Amino acid sequence: MDILDYAFMQRALLAAVLVGVTAPAIGIYLVQRRQALMGDGIGHVAMTGVGLGFLLSASPVWMATAVSVLGAVLMELIRWYGRTRGDIALAMLFYGGMAGGVMFINLAPGGSNANLTSYLFGSLSTVSPSDVTAICLLAGFVVLVTVGLRRQLFAVSQDEEFARVTGLPVRALNLLTAVTAAVTVTVAMRVVGLLLVSALMVVPVAAAQQLSRSFAATFAIAVAIGVTVTIGGTVTSYYQDVPPGATIVLLTIAAFAVLTALAAPLARRRARAATDAQPAGDPAECAIPAARGSDGKVGV
Secondary structure, three states: OHHHHOHHHHHHHHHHHHHHHHHHHHHHHHHHOOOOOHHHHHHHHHHHHHHHHHHOOOOHHHHHHHHHHHHHHHHHHHHHHOHHHHHHHHHHHHHHHHHHHHHHHHHOOOOOHHHHHHHHHOOOOOOOHHHHHHHHHHHHHHHHHHHHOHHHHHHHHHOHHHHHHOOOOHHHHHHHHHHHHHHHHHHHOOOOOOOOHHHHHHHHHHHHOOOOOOHHHHHHHHHHHHHHHHHHHHHHHHHHOOOHHHHHHHHHHHHHHHHHHHHHHHHHHHHHHHHHHOOOOOOHHHOOOOOEOOOOOEOO
């Protein structure tokens, strides 16, 4: 395969695999918590980190990681204490992150909005060896958290009050989830882009839920879909000269549509099988209890 003859494509494919694993891995918890758009908000904040990286001649990936983690922590604090004005504070945080990124990158020596494009929508040719190193380290952290603490994170995502009663550190786990989501955004921004990464966190999970209601099965299927579409999108981008981020997201949506179409007849078949397996007559819970006499014996 000539695609593997180029070092930049080897780096891009490695980054794509890591993104395909990490984005659905943290996305499944965000979907359970009904925070599907959290990745989109963090992506806006991370733009300030990218701009600061150019301005300070530092690594945009590591700077975006630091800023997005700070933004994720602020988002959690706003969620805890923001109450009625929390949505306004979040809006200012998101739009301020976008504006800060554009401003800082234009203040950087030789910087322009063109430098920001590859981070917004992804780019194959700009994934450097240092980017791959950072992505590998950050992806390792995400996998360690999402797999190693899956029971605790699942419990908190399902019911915070119940998790708190059982003794779990709910606030610490919520904060860890937000930080992990922030790290995932910076892992994915070189391949998918900051503005599209949220789709890769959410859509594979939604597609996997069409086939399974089990958490473990949904997790595995979502990761499989994520890896498949990121590799497929990267290869398609190379051969067809199309944007990688947009290609990956469109493939993800196509996978969701296909699995949804397949899931409907499967669900009807399972329902018919359950109905056929049910014994004739009224179910036990619908049976009318026999009358009892004053002596407690069942009467006729």
